Amino acid sequence: MDPNSFWSSVFNFDNYGELLALLQNSLWAGAVLGVLGGLVGVFVVKRDLSFAVHGISELSFAGASLALLLGADVVLGSLIGSVAAALLLGLMGLKAREKNSLIGVLMPFGLGLGILFLSLYQGRAANKFSLLTGQIVSVDTVQLDALVVTAALVMAALAVLWRPLNFASDDPDVAAARGVPVKGLSLAFMLILGVSVALSIQIVGALLVLALLITPAAAAFKVTGSPLLVVLLSVAFAVTATVGGILLALGGSIPISPYVTTISFTIYLACWGIGAWRRKTGRNGRRLRVAEQRAAEPKGVSA
Amino acid sequence: MNQQQSAPEAAAPVMSLKGGGLSFGHRALWQGLDLDIRPGEFLAVLGANGSGKSSLLKVLLGLLPLSEGRLERHVPREKLGYVPQQKNFAPDTALRARDLVALGVDGHRWGIRRDRRRVHQVVDGLLEKVGALDYARVPVGQLSGGEQQRLRIAQAMASDPQVLLCDEPLLSLDPRHQNVVSALVNQRCREAGTAVVFVTHELNPVLPYVDRVLYLAQGRFRIGTPEEVMNTETLSELYQGHVEVVRSHDRLLVSGIPEQIHHEQEEVD
Ligand SMILES: Nc1ncnc2c1ncn2[C@@H]1O[C@H](COP(=O)(O)OP(=O)(O)O)[C@@H](O)[C@H]1O
Ligand SMILES: [Mg+2]
Numbered sequence: 266m267d268p269n270s271f272w273s274s275v276f277n278f279d280n281y282g283e284l285l286a287l288l289q290n291s292l293w294a295g296a297v298l299g300v301l302g303g304l305v306g307v308f309v310v311k312r313d314l315s316f317a318v319h320g321i322s323e324l325s326f327a328g329a330s331l332a333l334l335l336g337a338d339v340v341l342g343s344l345i346g347s348v349a350a351a352l353l354l355g356l357m358g359l360k361a362r363e364k365n366s367l368i369g370v371l372m373p374f375g376l377g378l379g380i381l382f383l384s385l386y387q388g389r390a391a392n393k394f395s396l397l398t399g400q401i402v403s404v405d406t407v408q409l410d411a412l413v414v415t416a417a418l419v420m421a422a423l424a425v426l427w428r429p430l431n432f433a434s435d436d437p438d439v440a441a442a443r444g445v446p447v448k449g450l451s452l453a454f455m456l457i458l459g460v461s462v463a464l465s466i467q468i469v470g471a472l473l474v475l476a477l478l479i480t481p482a483a484a485a486f487k488v489t490g491s492p493l494l495v496v497l498l499s500v501a502f503a504v505t506a507t508v509g510g511i512l513l514a515l516g517g518s519i520p521i522s523p524y525v526t527t528i529s530f531t532i533y534l535a536c537w538g539i540g541a542w543r544r545k546t547g548r549n550g551r552r553l554r555v556a557e558q559r560a561a562e563p564k565g566v567s568a
Numbered sequence: 569m570n571q572q573q574s575a576p577e578a579a580a581p582v583m584s585l586k587g588g589g590l591s592f593g594h595r596a597l598w599q600g601l602d603l604d605i606r607p608g609e610f611l612a613v614l615g616a617n618g619s620g621k622s623s624l625l626k627v628l629l630g631l632l633p634l635s636e637g638r639l640e641r642h643v644p645r646e647k648l649g650y651v652p653q654q655k656n657f658a659p660d661t662a663l664r665a666r667d668l669v670a671l672g673v674d675g676h677r678w679g680i681r682r683d684r685r686r687v688h689q690v691v692d693g694l695l696e697k698v699g700a701l702d703y704a705r706v707p708v709g710q711l712s713g714g715e716q717q718r719l720r721i722a723q724a725m726a727s728d729p730q731v732l733l734c735d736e737p738l739l740s741l742d743p744r745h746q747n748v749v750s751a752l753v754n755q756r757c758r759e760a761g762t763a764v765v766f767v768t769h770e771l772n773p774v775l776p777y778v779d780r781v782l783y784l785a786q787g788r789f790r791i792g793t794p795e796e797v798m799n800t801e802t803l804s805e806l807y808q809g810h811v812e813v814v815r816s817h818d819r820l821l822v823s824g825i826p827e828q829i830h831h832e833q834e835e836v837d
Pocket of ligand 1: 592597615616617618619620621622623624
């Protein structure tokens with residue numbers, strides 16, 4: 266492949282205006298998923314569930330492939346797969362280490378099943394590929410409506426659970442002592458996570474769900490210690506990645522996921538750099554009084 | 569020992585254990601425990617690792633069922649304050665000092681916070697009480713152990729507790745911070761009449777404040793004033809071996825506690 270055709274398959278802005286109009290639905294879908302991913306991702310990071318997201322997405326992929334093979338609704342198939350996996354993990358309620366080995370066992374199994382179903386499937390190859398790597402689905406209005414409604418339901422549930430879920434995620438022992446239903450919330454969040462993974466797979470594909478559900482939130486945690494700001498930044502980063510990814514991918518002939526992941530990753534790198542710089546300069550919000558400088562930690566701050 | 573205060577025995581108990589026992593499998597941690605916790609009382613709980621101190625707090629919090637006997641609670645659940653055993657927050661935990669305290673204010677309520685200004689003011693008041701205003705905006709993962717413990721006390725006080733249950737709040741603190749934290753808890757106890765159950769390995773930092781001691785050892789226990797429990801006879805009987813208690817000035821030195829007790833069990837949360 267010569268360099269020219271490489272670049273034109275990666276970036277191609279011919280007839281951009283027309284494409285944009287055609288793919289308006291996809292853009293909206295990307296924005297909705299970005300908001301959802303950014304919100305859910307905050308709790309994924311807080312609850313240390315990154316690996317679980319990966320496991321859930323593989324089973325979601327298996328469910329979708331089975332649906333494709335049977336001629337059933339693919340979205341429904343992926344939803345069933347991911348919710349079943351999420352609830353299984355939630356119900357086991359295991360300590361992190363056991364949970365991780367269970368996920369490590371489930372993941373290849375789900376992936377294997379998915380590949381089995383796909384290789385039995387006789388239909389269009391593009392359908393197969395997109396389950397793994399995502400696509401700018403030519404989202405029609407009906408699909409968009411379904412996506413928006415589901416995402417809105419998930420966000421409403423998150424809003425209701427917001428404070429106790431934060432309490433249970435940040436400080437589980439004290440939350441339990443205070444009467445917060447820690448176990449119930451954990452299960453409820455796994456359900457939310459399962460649905461979110463299934464929705465995200467439609468856009469970024471099973472392999473790259475992490476770029477939507479983890480990277481933006483992880484980046485946000487690098488630059489702020491404020492619980493509110495972390496949520497806002499995470500959502501902003503995730504929307505930037507999905508919408509930006511779709512805008513860049515429009516004209517090219519490449520799936521959307523490399524664009525989304527590259528934007529996510531770039532944002533993460535920048536945030537990581539900012540965080541490291543802050544730590545080096547000791548900017549952490551401490552108020553230093555001259556008389557108490559001796560007692561304060563020696564961070565090399567010039568007063 | 570606060571004798572100038574009205575004797576705590578006068579008031580009705582806020583919580584009582586009646587013949588309480590707790591076992592895991594065949595292993596009994598403690599049995600036949602009758603304990604009245606009264607307003608304004610400072611109760612220290614002592615005992616080796618694995619003797620069931622944290623479990624006792626969990627029972628009192630209603631998080632762990634008794635194997636025998638019963639627990640009577642005469643205050644609403646929200647009026648139980650809990651200072652958990654110290655844990656390490658990751659340095660990039662998105663929780664500043666003030667956010668940790670705010671969890672105690674409204675973290676248990678459904679929905680999102682709408683009265684930000686009110687919560688902010690309440691938190692400021694609590695931070696001021698424990699002397700934590702200077703680091704209010706520092707992420708908790710970047711605070712020292714002593715600073716975190718002060719926040720824990722502010723967090724527990726957010727619900728205006730009638731009972732304050734503290735799990736080894738002095739662990740890994742230097743002597744200065746041990747005194748700061750003990751004094752804060754004692755202040756709450758005396759000013760608001762909050763009953764305090766204070767689990768600790770070291771009695772000396774709280775000795776001036778303690779009304780009663782509950783000593784757990786090898787499935788047995790003793791309850792009484794520090795003088796009644798912390799003496800050579802009682803502890804020797806409890807450990808069934810010779811344990812020497814020496815009082816020098818206002819400190820107690822205990823020696824001869826059988827070695828294996830310390831290493832008997834790792835802590836389990
Ligand atoms: N959920 C549990 N299941 C079984 N055993 C437990 C459980 N929790 C605590 N234990 C046992 O009870 C003992 C006492 O634990 P704990 O109350 O944490 O002791 P302490 O706080 O005095 O060090 C531990 O040694 C542990 O073996
Ligand atoms: Mg303990």
